[in-house]
Amino acid sequence: MTEPLLRVDALSVDSLSVDSPGSGSPGGALLRDVSFELAAGERLGLIGESGSGKSLTALSITGLLPDGLAADGSILLGGAQVVGSRERDLVELRGRVASVVFQEPLTALDPLMRLGRQIAEPIQRYRTLSRAELRAAVRDALVEVGLDEVDRIARAYPHEVSGGQRQRVAIAMALATRPQLLIADEPTTALDVTVQAGILDLLDRVISERGMSLLFISHDLAVVSRVADRVVLLRHGEVVDRGSLADLIARPQHPYTRELVAGARELDSAIDNPGSLA
Ligand SMILES: Nc1ncnc2c1ncn2[C@@H]1O[C@H](COP(=O)(O)OP(=O)(O)OP(=O)(O)O)[C@@H](O)[C@H]1O
Secondary structure (H helix, E strand, O other), rough: OOOOOOOOEEEEEEEEEEEEEOOOOOOOOOOOEEEEOOOOOOOEEEEEEOOOHHHHHHHHHOOOOOOOOOEEEEEEEEOOOOOOOEEEEEEEHHHOOOOOOOOOOOHHHOOOOHHHHHHHHHHHHHHHOOHHHHHHHHHHHHHHOOOHHHHHHHHOOOHOHHHHHHHHHHHHHHHHHOOOOEEEEEEEEEEEEOHHHHHHEEEHHHHHHOOOOOEEEEOOHHHHHHOOEEEEEEEEEEEEEEEEEEHHOOOOHHHHHHHHHHHHHHHHHHHOOHHHHO
């Protein structure tokens, strides 16, 4: 078999900056010269403290920056340019190439629509199915994200299921369009620790089973280490460090990386020795 001439990354962000041009703020750009690549099937963690620019990066990638903010540079999503693209083309890219899971599942869910219908919508957008086939596809989608009682959940409204179940449904919706890349923006931050572990295991499994790429965004190195192979560290809108997770943890170079690694170790030993928390 011959090697392909051109390897298309799932995502390639090159010299991305985000500005708030109308604001006249003297602070300058919100993101500056952010660059990273994500190969097909790879898992990258984007780490940074609150306000470092993680969400603006995710919104830039999906072409969803709020009004008043402008992106510059290049973002290739499955080989297609996002920066400067028309909304019509971006709609096609979202879903087909990349889907997003947010911190708060209610962002993605309509409170007035039964969950089964909400999952059926993205499935129908990309596949022509009979009613019976569609019902089976919705059940399969719920089973894939580890939910039991799928008939009850399909008939329920978002407020009638638990927070963890809602996040699983939101993940099922994000996966329903068969994207190549899943962008998970702090998907477990709003959940308690045991539920969090279940969602991380789920992401780990579906990403492997489907051979997808994952961009996992979090402020928490310990959480990222559960699902990512490589990380990019953002601080004040700039990339300050990057590398394989194993290298960064074993040999942290940048002061911010050292701080993060020390913090994650402290938390880990506090969990192992609960008395040390007192
Ligand atoms: N619409 C906007 N207009 C102006 N500034 C904004 C806007 N949205 C975000 N910012 C600013 O951009 C910076 C980066 O924000 P961003 O939401 O990307 O941070 P984050 O790393 O995702 O933080 P968090 O973990 O708290 O969500 C912050 O200083 C924020 O105040």
